[in-house]
Amino acid sequence: MKRIINTTNAPAPIGPYNQAVMANGFLFLSGQVAINPETGGLTQSSITEETHQVMRNIKAVLLEASYGFEDVVKTTIFLSDMALFAEVNEVYGSYFETDFPARETVAVKGLPKGVNVEISMTAYKG
Template sequence: MKSIIYTENAPLPIGPYSQAVKAGCMLFVSGQIAIDPATNQLIEGGIEDETKQVMQNIAALLKASGFSFADVVKTSIFLSDMKHFSHVNRIYGSYFQSEFPARETVAVLGLPKDVNVEISLTAYKP
């Protein structure tokens, strides 16, 4: 069974997609960028502020779905430049306690709204 996840505590989609989709024991969270859900505007600041907002958005979607960071099995991190890797990695890593998920991190030519980081993930909860 598939269900669409929506929460006011995460940004509204900026295109034809859902914030997250739960399918059976799996949760698929769409790529999150540094949009403040209270204002639906990009946050101001550098890569660390962007990453914190992205992770807060992800936390809100996990909570709304009945999942937690402990349930995350795979993440994808997209960066505007690999020079941001260490900053993003430090903040991202602080959200996981152990048994880190599988992951790839890639630099891309461009991201929505010219942000510096976008993160999507898959979680599993039996």
């Protein structure tokens, strides 16, 4: 059985998808970008703040499903430029305390709304 997860504390989907889908203990989070859910505007003053906004959005979706970063098992980070890796990695890492999830980070030609970072995650509670 699957359950759709959506919260007003994260940006509304900008296409035909949901913020997350829960199925058999797994929570599959759609990619999040730095849209501020309160204003609907992008947070792009710096790559550090952009990444924090992405992670705040992810946290809101996790919390809506009663999950936390400690439950994340897999992450994918998409970057507009691999030169941003160190700054994004530092912010990303600050949201985990132990047992980091599996992850890949890739640079792509373009991201939605011209952002610099998009992150998707999979979490699990057995």
